[in-house]
Amino acid sequence: DAKTTQPPSMDCAEGRAANLPCNHSTISGNEYVYWYRQIHSQGPQYIIHGLKNNETNEMASLIITEDRKSSTLILPHATLRDTAVYYCIVRVSGSARQLTFGSGTQLTVLP
Amino acid sequence: DAGVIQSPRHEVTEMGQEVTLRCKPISGHDYLFWYRQTMMRGLELLIYFNNNVPIDDSGMPEDRFSAKMPNASFSTLKIQPSEPRDSAVYFCASSLVLGGNQPQHFGDGTRLSIL
Numbered sequence: 001d002a003k004t005t006q007p008p009s010m011d012c013a014e015g016r017a018a019n020l021p022c023n024h025s026t027i028s029g030n031e032y033v034y035w036y037r038q039i040h041s042q043g044p045q046y047i048i049h050g051l052k053n054n055e056t057n058e059m060a061s062l063i064i065t066e067d068r069k070s071s072t073l074i075l076p077h078a079t080l081r082d083t084a085v086y087y088c089i090v091r092v093s094g095s096a097r098q099l100t101f102g103s104g105t106q107l108t109v110l111p
Numbered sequence: 112d113a114g115v116i117q118s119p120r121h122e123v124t125e126m127g128q129e130v131t132l133r134c135k136p137i138s139g140h141d142y143l144f145w146y147r148q149t150m151m152r153g154l155e156l157l158i159y160f161n162n163n164v165p166i167d168d169s170g171m172p173e174d175r176f177s178a179k180m181p182n183a184s185f186s187t188l189k190i191q192p193s194e195p196r197d198s199a200v201y202f203c204a205s206s207l208v209l210g211g212n213q214p215q216h217f218g219d220g221t222r223l224s225i226l
Contacts, residue, residue: 034214041219041222042219042220043115043217043218043220044154044204044217045217046216046217100153100154101153101154
């Protein structure tokens, strides 16, 4: 799986959009970008994933650059409950190899 | 929809005792995964099942660890005898299918402390 790079921490004001970047410059053509988050004392939570098109679901939007070397997870209206560590993962579709979480980004939503 | 359900949420026991962790995957999911998370090593895959059959147990640390999936709605991870270094948070996850880029959905984990 390709390596990803994320900033260690970010702050966001409650109600504002949180934009979390991820670099994956070595991504290959059959690798998807997945985003998970882990709230303290809970299991990792799947957020969204995509291959090359932008994706949106009820939780977030995923913007993938045209060259696919980076992506941004957008939480449109962050709440205090969105405070968590966010992990960007690149992996081949259908891979059962373990999910390898890097250091992630600690997002703190401030009141 | 009910998510992945794990029990117990917390387990504290003495070294040498048998520990059994339980997991109920999401109904209809064909794949079940057991992970262990520690500060030192992060998230490690221990074993995964497809249609109740163990497919890859290469992550199981020692013979003291065993996992079973007697039916599609239940799995156990057993440690016997337990040791202090087994202290960690153990997560169970399930996914619909392996192909088709389906994500893994996690339970809230069992926080295991071996004294």
